[in-house]
Amino acid sequence: xxxxxxxxxxxxxxxxxxxxxxxxxxxxxxxxxxxxxxxxxxxxxxxxxxxxxxxxxxxxxxxxxxxxxxxxxxxxxxx
Numbered sequence: 905x906x907x908x909x910x911x912x913x914x915x916x917x918x919x920x921x922x923x924x925x926x927x928x929x930x931x932x933x934x935x936x937x938x939x940x941x942x943x944x945x946x947x948x949x950x951x952x953x954x955x956x957x958x959x960x961x962x963x964x965x966x967x968x969x970x971x972x973x974x975x976x977x978x979x980x981x982x983x
Contacts, residue, residue, distance in 0.1 A: 923947060 905911060927947055928935060935943075949955040 923951060 924944060927943060928940060946955070949958045
């Protein structure tokens with residue numbers, strides 16, 4: 905603020921309301937820090953249109969982490 909930079913604009917405030925407040929402010933909802941952070945990360949991926957790409961990457965990583973070493977010959981995803 906000392907340097908005169910805007911701390912918020914209508915666009916930023918609208919995005920924050922859409923991303924955060926509309927989800928976190930649901931009546932009766934109680935959020936812990938980890939749960940709220942996880943939901944906001946997924947919500948931002950969905951809103952940005954990147955959820956499908958993220959989910960494909962996530963599934964590949966989970967397969968590698970949990971299953972790949974159980975096969976005699978490695979199986980790789982083909983997109």
